[in-house]
Amino acid sequence: MKQLVYTLALVLLASTAMAQYTITALNTQVTENFNGFPTSPIGGGSQGVDPANGPGGGLGETFSLTALPNWYVLRRVGGGSGTAGSPLFSGVDNGTDASGAVYNYGTAFGTASDNNRMIGSIGSSSTAPSFGTSFLNSTGLTVTAISVEFSGHQWRTGGRSDINEILEFQHRVGGGNDIVNGTWVTVPALVFNELNPTNGTTSGAGSNGPVNGTDAANRTASPISATITGLSIPNGTRIWFRWNDTEDTGNDNAFAIDNLVVTATTGTSTEQTESAAVTAVNSYPNPARGRFTVEFGLSRPEKVSISLYDLTGSERKLLAAERTMEAGAHQMEFSTDQITPGLYMVAVKTSNGRKTTKVVVAE
Ligand SMILES: [Ca+2]
Ligand SMILES: [Ca+2]
Ligand SMILES: [Ca+2]
Numbered sequence: 596m597k598q599l600v601y602t603l604a605l606v607l608l609a610s611t612a613m614a615q616y617t618i619t620a621l622n623t624q625v626t627e628n629f630n631g632f633p634t635s636p637i638g639g640g641s642q643g644v645d646p647a648n649g650p651g652g653g654l655g656e657t658f659s660l661t662a663l664p665n666w667y668v669l670r671r672v673g674g675g676s677g678t679a680g681s682p683l684f685s686g687v688d689n690g691t692d693a694s695g696a697v698y699n700y701g702t703a704f705g706t707a708s709d710n711n712r713m714i715g716s717i718g719s720s721s722t723a724p725s726f727g728t729s730f731l732n733s734t735g736l737t738v739t740a741i742s743v744e745f746s747g748h749q750w751r752t753g754g755r756s757d758i759n760e761i762l763e764f765q766h767r768v769g770g771g772n773d774i775v776n777g778t779w780v781t782v783p784a785l786v787f788n789e790l791n792p793t794n795g796t797t798s799g800a801g802s803n804g805p806v807n808g809t810d811a812a813n814r815t816a817s818p819i820s821a822t823i824t825g826l827s828i829p830n831g832t833r834i835w836f837r838w839n840d841t842e843d844t845g846n847d848n849a850f851a852i853d854n855l856v857v858t859a860t861t862g863t864s865t866e867q868t869e870s871a872a873v874t875a876v877n878s879y880p881n882p883a884r885g886r887f888t889v890e891f892g893l894s895r896p897e898k899v900s901i902s903l904y905d906l907t908g909s910e911r912k913l914l915a916a917e918r919t920m921e922a923g924a925h926q927m928e929f930s931t932d933q934i935t936p937g938l939y940m941v942a943v944k945t946s947n948g949r950k951t952t953k954v955v956v957a958e
C-alpha cells in the first residue's frame with residue numbers, strides 16, 4: 596500500500612511537470628475553473644519558474660502559483676521602469692492593486708465565494724501583460740477546428756469614458772514552451788470588450804477603482820465564445836492560447852477570465868489525407884484475375900505500405916507491409932487469391948497520407 600501511495604505521488608508529480616492540457620478526443624470538453632488557485636494572501640505571489648532559465652527570469656515564465664503550473668505569464672510590452680520580457684509579478688488580488696501584472700483574482704480571503712478564483716491582468720505604463728496556456732492534441736487526428744468559451748470579468752474599472760479597453764485573444768499552433776515567440780493569430784470574436792466603456796470621464800478623473808468581478812454588473816452576461824476554424828494541428832502538437840492586455844491612457848481596467856471550455860470539434864484522419872509524396876497510382880489489369888500490378892511514383896524517399904479497402908472505407912487486406920522506398924517509379928505485383936471478388940480501393944500509404952485507385956477483382 597505504501598508503495599502504491601508513493602507511486603501515485605510520483606505519477607502526480609510527473610503529470611504536473613507536463614504543464615499542459617490534453618485533448619484526447621473530438622467533442623470532449625477540456626475545462627479550467629481556476630479554483631485551484633490559493634485564496635490568500637492578497638498581494639502574495641512570487642516569480643515563476645522559467646522553463647528554460649530556472650526561477651525568476653526570461654520570457655514566458657510559468658505562472659508563479661504552483662497550483663496551475665501550465666499557465667504562463669509575460670511582460671509583453673514594457674515602458675518606464677519595466678522592460679519587455681523582464682520578470683512579471685503575479686500574485687493574489689481582489690482588484691485593489693493597480694500595478695501592471697497578471698493576477699489570481701477573487702474576492703478577499705474570508706469573504707463570500709473567495710474560493711471562486713480566475714486569472715486576469717491589468718496594464719500599466721511599465722507593463723502590458725499576457726497570460727496563456729497550451730493544449731496537446733492527442734486525438735490521433737489532425738484537428739481542424741476548436742471551440743473556445745470563457746466568461747469575462749472586471750476587477751477594476753478604468754477611469755476613461757472615451758477609451759474602450761479590450762483583452763485580446765490569440766492562438767499559435769506548435770512552437771516552443773512559451774507565449775512570446777512565433778506567429779500569433781488574433782480571433783476578433785474572442786476579444787473581451789470592456790463591460791462599461793463609458794464609465795468615468797474623458798479626463799480620467801472619478802470612477803476608477805476596484806469592483807467585485809463576480810457581481811453581475813462586472814461579468815459578461817453569457818460566455819464569450821467562438822469556434823476557430825481553418826486550423827491544422829497534427830496529432831502530438833500543441834495549440835497555444837494567450838490573452839493580451841494593453842496599457843491604455845489613464846487608469847486601466849483589470850480584466851479576468853474564468854470557466855474556460857476548450858473543445859476540438861472537427862479533425863481529419865491522416866488516412867484520408869492525400870499524400871503529397873505519391874505522384875500517381877495505377878492498377879492493372881482491370882478487372883484483375885489471378886494477379887494485378889500496382890504502379891506508383893514517389894517524389895521523395897518514403898516509408899510505404901499498400902492496403903486494399905472496401906467501399907465503406909474498411910481495410911480488407913494489407914498487401915505490402917511498410918518499408919522504405921526510394922524516389923521514382925515503382926511496380927508491385929499481388930495475387931487475388933483470398934480476395935473476395937468485388938470493387939476495391941488500392942491505397943499507397945506514406946507517413947503524411949495516401950493516394951488511391953480502384954481495382955475490380957473478378958472471379
Ligand atoms: Ca473560478
Ligand atoms: Ca473606458
Ligand atoms: Ca488596459
Ligand SMILES: [Ca+2]
Nearest residue numbers: 843844845847
Ligand atoms: Ca494606463
